[in-house]
Amino acid sequence: MTPFEYRRATTVAEAVTWLRDEPEAKLLAGGQSLLGAMKLGLAAPPLLIDLGGIEALRALRDEGSSLWIGALCTHATVVASPLVRECLPGLACLAAGIADQQVRNRGTLGGSLANADPAACWQAGVLACGATLLTDRRAISADDFFQGLFSTALEPDELLLGAHFPLGVQLSYLKFEQPASRFALAGAAVARSESEVRVALTGLGHGVFRWQEAEAALSRRFEPEMLAGLRPDANRASSDLHASADYRLHLAGVLTRRALINMRQTS
Ligand SMILES: Cc1cc2nc3c(=O)[nH]c(=O)nc-3n(C[C@H](O)[C@H](O)[C@H](O)COP(=O)(O)OP(=O)(O)OC[C@H]3O[C@@H](n4cnc5c(N)ncnc54)[C@H](O)[C@@H]3O)c2cc1C
Structure with a gap:
């Protein structure tokens, strides 16, 4: 080194x-x-x-209309937090599925978001929930934060402080794991609030993105049948030694449907 x-x-x-x-x-x-x-x-x-x-970056608290998770909160902290389990249990489930216990004990929300790995899980949860990311100088909506493969809106000298997750959102995240790392070969996060349905896909190859066609269909009726015949844009997926683009696109549809069914069963 x-x-x-x-x-x-x-x-x-x-x-x-x-x-x-x-x-x-x-x-x-x-x-x-x-x-x-x-x-x-x-x-x-x-x-x-x-x-x-920097102790302040480890804060995790209820801020009334949002749940604040500091950048240095580890995945394991989020899994174990009674507050997260109460306010946004889908987020605790997402964090519980990341990698193995050792990675969960060390890896942080901020590191994961800043790194913007195209197969990471947090990105999908943050984007689906419509979280707002706070840095040392500004607030950035999740919609503007993720800019493709390992790319974010952060300036080279900008420090991510944490994320505000709006309360009153239900989240369900499912992934099909790459068995060695547990990164997502494909992952789907479905979030529902009183005002909207948001669907975010990860693992397809070019970075996390919202599947707007599915969102529009589910906003009309929040039923699995509404996803029939829908498929994410093929330009959003790529092939590698683990899976073909076609397989990833197929998985994205299946996982979105199952995430929705899970949410309906638990609500
Ligand atoms: C074997 C293995 C399996 C994994 N499986 C999964 C998985 O299934 N799902 C998943 O989502 N992730 C997975 N990960 C990723 C892991 O969860 C970590 O979150 C991720 O590696 C980065 O977090 P970190 O805190 O370790 O960041 P670091 O490695 O310390 O930093 C990563 C990058 O972020 C920058 N950075 C860190 N903090 C900040 C900040 N506050 N502001 C600005 N920039 C910052 C750093 O400068 C660096 O460029 C896996 C990792 C490994 C090693």
Whole structure:
């Protein structure tokens, strides 16, 4: 591994200042993606800024109209949180299905969202719920945050503080797992509030996106039959050694239907 400097920030301002001073620096959260990339030589930041000393980023609280989950909350924290289980149980289920216990103990919401892996689970839940992401300088809606493969609206020196999830939303997320990693070969999140139905798909190959045709159909009637004959846009899917684009598109439809059925059974 290329030598690098390590610093542990204790405030957001400190981390952002260091990031501005060294444009090639990287923030370190749980390290589950970044450290692997560094070991493989895919990333070689001269400076690692550890966020682990910024306690404020671990907050998880009910803010009246939204549930706030700080960027440093681990997947395991979300799974175990009585508040999440009460307010948005679908989110606890989503987090429980991520990887294995070790990754869940270290990996964070903020790291996962900033990384924007096209097969990650959080992205689908955040987009389907219509969450708002807060950074050190602005609020970004989930609709504007995700910009494709490993790409987000974050500026290179911008730090994600966490996400506001609107309350009164029901969420159901299902994925078909790549068996070695448990990343999604395809995953579907269906969210329903009083005002709208949102469907977000992950794992198809080009980054998370909303399946608007399914949303429109389910807004007319929230029944599995409404998805009959619908298929996501083929340009949104790609093939790799794990699955063909065609198979992923098929799975996306099946998973959306099952997620909807699950939601109806539990509500
Ligand atoms: C074996 C394995 C299996 C996995 N399976 C799944 C799965 O099934 N589903 C799933 O969703 N995920 C999966 N993951 C991903 C994992 O859940 C982590 O969430 C993810 O790797 C990144 O989170 P992290 O906290 O470790 O971030 P890090 O690796 O520390 O950072 C990732 C990137 O985000 C940036 N970053 C971190 N925090 C911030 C912040 N607050 N603001 C701005 N930028 C920031 C870093 O600079 C870096 O570029 C898996 C990972 C592994 C290793």
